[in-house]
Amino acid sequence: MSIFIDGSTRLVVQGITGRDGSFHARQMIEYGTNVVAGVTPGKGGQTFDGSVPVFDTVADAVEETGANASVIYVPAAFASSAIFEAADAGVDLIVCITEGVPVADTMRALPYVREKGARLIGPNCPGLIAPGIGKVGILPGQIVAPGPVGIVSRSGTLTYEVIFQFTRQGIGQSTCVGIGGDPLIGTNFVDCLQAFEADPETRAVAMIGEIGGTDEQVAAEFVRDHMSKPVVGFIAGQTAPPGRRMGHAGAIISGSEGTAAEKVKVFRECGIAVAERPADLVGLVDSGLRG
Amino acid sequence: MNIHEYQAKEILRAHGVPVPPGEIATTPEEAERIAAAFGGMVVVKAQVHAGGRGKAGGVKLADDAADARDKAGAILGLEIKGLTVEKVLITPAEDIASEAYLGIVMDRGSQSDVIMVSSEGGIDIEEVAATNPDAIQKLAVDARYGLLPHQASGLAFGLYDDPKLARQAARIISQLYEAYRAAGCTLAEINPLISTPAGEVKAIDAKMNIDDSALFRLPDVEAMRDEASENLFERKAREAGLSYIPLDGDVGCCVNGAGLAMATMDLVKYYGGEPANFLDIGGSSNPEKVVTAFEIIMSDPAVKSILFNIFGGITRCDDVANGIVEATRRIDVGLPIAIRLTGTNEDVAVEILKENGFEAMTDMDEVVKRAVELAAGSAG
Numbered sequence: 120m121s122i123f124i125d126g127s128t129r130l131v132v133q134g135i136t137g138r139d140g141s142f143h144a145r146q147m148i149e150y151g152t153n154v155v156a157g158v159t160p161g162k163g164g165q166t167f168d169g170s171v172p173v174f175d176t177v178a179d180a181v182e183e184t185g186a187n188a189s190v191i192y193v194p195a196a197f198a199s200s201a202i203f204e205a206a207d208a209g210v211d212l213i214v215c216i217t218e219g220v221p222v223a224d225t226m227r228a229l230p231y232v233r234e235k236g237a238r239l240i241g242p243n244c245p246g247l248i249a250p251g252i253g254k255v256g257i258l259p260g261q262i263v264a265p266g267p268v269g270i271v272s273r274s275g276t277l278t279y280e281v282i283f284q285f286t287r288q289g290i291g292q293s294t295c296v297g298i299g300g301d302p303l304i305g306t307n308f309v310d311c312l313q314a315f316e317a318d319p320e321t322r323a324v325a326m327i328g329e330i331g332g333t334d335e336q337v338a339a340e341f342v343r344d345h346m347s348k349p350v351v352g353f354i355a356g357q358t359a360p361p362g363r364r365m366g367h368a369g370a371i372i373s374g375s376e377g378t379a380a381e382k383v384k385v386f387r388e389c390g391i392a393v394a395e396r397p398a399d400l401v402g403l404v405d406s407g408l409r410g
Numbered sequence: 411m412n413i414h415e416y417q418a419k420e421i422l423r424a425h426g427v428p429v430p431p432g433e434i435a436t437t438p439e440e441a442e443r444i445a446a447a448f449g450g451m452v453v454v455k456a457q458v459h460a461g462g463r464g465k466a467g468g469v470k471l472a473d474d475a476a477d478a479r480d481k482a483g484a485i486l487g488l489e490i491k492g493l494t495v496e497k498v499l500i501t502p503a504e505d506i507a508s509e510a511y512l513g514i515v516m517d518r519g520s521q522s523d524v525i526m527v528s529s530e531g532g533i534d535i536e537e538v539a540a541t542n543p544d545a546i547q548k549l550a551v552d553a554r555y556g557l558l559p560h561q562a563s564g565l566a567f568g569l570y571d572d573p574k575l576a577r578q579a580a581r582i583i584s585q586l587y588e589a590y591r592a593a594g595c596t597l598a599e600i601n602p603l604i605s606t607p608a609g610e611v612k613a614i615d616a617k618m619n620i621d622d623s624a625l626f627r628l629p630d631v632e633a634m635r636d637e638a639s640e641n642l643f644e645r646k647a648r649e650a651g652l653s654y655i656p657l658d659g660d661v662g663c664c665v666n667g668a669g670l671a672m673a674t675m676d677l678v679k680y681y682g683g684e685p686a687n688f689l690d691i692g693g694s695s696n697p698e699k700v701v702t703a704f705e706i707i708m709s710d711p712a713v714k715s716i717l718f719n720i721f722g723g724i725t726r727c728d729d730v731a732n733g734i735v736e737a738t739r740r741i742d743v744g745l746p747i748a749i750r751l752t753g754t755n756e757d758v759a760v761e762i763l764k765e766n767g768f769e770a771m772t773d774m775d776e777v778v779k780r781a782v783e784l785a786a787g788s789a790g
Contacts (some may be wrong), residue, residue: 139724167737195623218693221624222516222596226553229521245723253492259753274669276721277691279772283721283752300668302518302596329669332518355672358679359688360657367461368515370595371539371546372524379676397673398775 121249122269122314122321123212123238124188128253131156131177131186131210133166133193133201139216140192143257144171147190150260152253156180177208188212190246190255198242199224206235208216213305214255215241225303232305239305245275245297258282258295266291268404269315271308272327273300273334277355281327281397288401290408293321300329308338316346323349323407326391326398330356331377337383343389349407352386354379355396411620412459416499416636418598418616422438425589427582427600428612432501444500446475451503454481459639460491461617464533468495471503493738498640504614509602510569510579511535511546512613516596516621522550523590525533525557525564525583531602557587570605578611579603592625593631643706652691658683660714660785662707662745664700666691666725676717676777680737682774683782686713693724700733704741715746717781719774722753735766746784750777 130147134140135157144167148154156174163175174180177189187203191214196219196391205213206228213232220242232239240247246256250263262279264286272278278297285292296311299305303372308326315321324346328335335354344351356379375381386393392407394400413421431448434457435441445452456468463469468490472478478500483620488495509589511531517524537544547568551557558582565572566580582603590598594627597619605611625632639646647654653668657675658761661683664672668690675685687710691703707716710731730751737743751759763770771777 194712196626219623221627222595222621223553223591223624225593226516226521228525230552230554235753259725260733262753272669274667276665276667276725279721279723279753280673282668302516303521327669329672334518336517352572353673355669355676356684357672357676359672360655362655365636366527367511367539367601368513368599371513371526371536372515372517372548396677396775404663 120223120318120320120390121252121317124249124253124255126252128188129153129155129186130185130255131158131180132191133158133177133189133191133205134164135159135173137192143192146260147254148255154182155186162348177204181208186210186318188255190216191217193217193256195219199228202228202239203231205226206232206237211237214238214246215239216244216246216256218243218391220301221305225301228320229303229305235396240296241299241304243301244299245278247294249294250292255359260295262286263295266293267320267322267408268292269321269324269390270295271311271324272297273329274327274355277327281325281400284398284401290401290404293318302332309341310343312338312346316348321348323404326350326352328352328354330359330379333375333377335382339385339389339391342391349410351394351400351403351407352391353397354382411625411635413618413620413634414454414457414636415616416457418618420499420619421589421593422613422616425585427585428705430501430504430612430614432499434497434499435500436497438479438483439484441500442475442496445478446473448502452478452500453503454478454485455499456485456488456490456495457497457499458493458495460493463490467488470749479726493577504604504612505606506604507607508605511601512583512586512603514590520550520551525549525551525565525587527569530570535601548773557584575605575611582611592630593618594621595619596621603787607616609731632752643709646702647706651701652689652699654706655688657685657687659686660712661781662686662710662713662716664689664691664703664707664716666721670721677775677778678782681779681782683785686710691757697729697733697736700730701737701740704737704743708743713745715748715777715781715784717777718749719777721753722751722755726755727751727753727759728755728762734768735762748777748781748784750774
């Protein structure tokens with residue numbers, strides 16, 4: 120099993136004829152993902168690589184092909200519009216890879232997506248991959264292997280690094296999710312932890328956080344209160360310099376500076392074993408699986 | 411992006427917020443002339459992208475124009491949190507009856523803009539938040555409807571008992587919210603919002619942080635960027651689409667992705683070294699970006715070794731390898747380089763590097779250890 124995607128996922132690629140969209144559509148198809156449609160306004164009626172029909176709108180794609188998930192590779196200025204369109208067309212899962220989406224745009228899209236009953240992953244994320252089942256996004260397929268570990272991370276390439284370390288040591292993954300590095304995202308750590316807890320194939324979880332915000336702290340409390348499976352963690356940014364913070368509002372609202380030291384402390388207090396190096400996550404998970 | 415107080419005040423004025431007049435001086439003589447034109451007492455305020463200006467001696471009251479010259483002389487050139495003060499704002503001193511706090515911030519937790527007001531404004535507002543959180547009213551704005559008039563009014567009546575003051579404050583809260591939205595802010599703050607003995611409510615300080623991702627559609631705000639507040643190489647990096655933060659160590663780092671870059675710096679420290687910088691070359695890198703990265707890293711004379719840690723996804727390892735070869739051809743690097751490349755087109759990249767006499771590693775821990783040894787001069 121896996122979380123958020125499975126064998127029934129029928130994917131539409133928004134921006135399939137663009138540079139990034141076309142490259143990654145091919146990669147996803149090659150990995151075995153069921154890409155049923157593409158969308159580029161004005162290019163409806165064309166066929167992508169001789170096999171995937173292209174539509175002008177997501178609604179057409181859903182109606183004609185029964186797509187139930189969407190992945191977005193459109194430029195930042197149009198990304199929130201693409202999210203609205205996908206939600207409106209009734210897909211269950213929307214994965215927005217696009218980086219540099221204005222925060223105000225994401226803020227408007229989030230409640231809409233929720234009202235429509237869809238799940239948004241991202242923006243500014245590498246997407247997710249269920250080894251041996253399929254991938255939605257840009258995670259490299261060759262570094263994963265099927266297995267018992269769920270991986271959830273705010274980073275892109277650091278996620279790859281961690282997955283690579285696990286695979287190299289012979290420990291596979293159930294699903295790897297990059298939730299995105301933006302301040303506002305559709306799916307957070309807790310959503311993923313909850314799904315991993317419910318997934319019978321996942322037996323342990325590795326959570327990779329970064330400095331900034333309080334999502335990791337909230338997630339740690341969730342682990343303490345609601346998780347029966349072992350969770351191990353890593354926080355990047357121990358050596359990051361303290362910011363030249365302007366204004367007081369950030370500190371007033373969260374009561375937190377979001378430093379790595381603070382996050383590591385909360386992880387430990389909540390029973391999450393913390394790795395000092397990404398490579399140490401493997402050993403920690405291994406003992407969690409044996410324990 | 412941060413903008414200065416005087417720029418934030420311009421934006422507020424454009425949205426109707428009552429802000430006392432003010433002008434910028436870059437020399438003590440200019441400060442004197444501006445203060446003389448205002449007449450009476452003035453405040454001389456450092457314009458620098460850092461909080462805690464007052465506590466650092468960057469805000470001073472001056473009795474008259476001559477005093478303003480002296481105070482400006484003391485503040486200009488002052489270093490506040492590593493930043494040199496290049497400009498001061500001269501503004502008439504106000505009679506203050508009360509000081510309130512008014513702020514709007516993009517809140518990750520509630521995924522909305524949250525307006526915060528407190529009648530206990532001033533520099534100790536964070537102390538108030540920590541010890542007496544009930545003294546701060548908070549309101550999460552629903553982005554679909556914006557700030558509704560009754561909400562602004564409700565916050566304002568929580569600030570002032572006097573209806574005349576409350577009505578002015580309600581208008582200012584709405585205007586601040588409009589300014590926040592229009593300028594693509596993630597934070598906008600008026601602290602303090604004062605009332606005068608004559609019964610006027612005014613903004614006498616302002617701060618704004620702008621969402622970098624919104625700047626592409628806000629040319630007027632982009633034009634407020636203070637390039638003097640970045641060093642030459644920070645600017646060069648930004649223009650090349652790299653993100654670069656100089657640090658104090660001697661291992662120059664070049665990594666793709668912010669999370670991996672931070673983890674690499676942490677690992678340098680773990681193996682006993684000190685990172686010289688944070689440098690993220692981003693996705694879809696071309697060889698030219700790598701050349702720029704070299705120039706930026708080498709601009710720091712403290713750097714003793716250069717560490718490449720690339721995990722190819724969108725970034726192609728062969729692009730990075732070509733960039734390394736190209737850069738070392740064009741520039742006399744003269745420093746040892748440790749390279750790790752894994753992922754997309756790794757094999758091609760390793761070939762390119764080998765042909766040009768470079769060694770390529772595939773393990774992150776190994777390459778970091780190597781770079782730390784090279785910096786320490788102990789590698790064989």
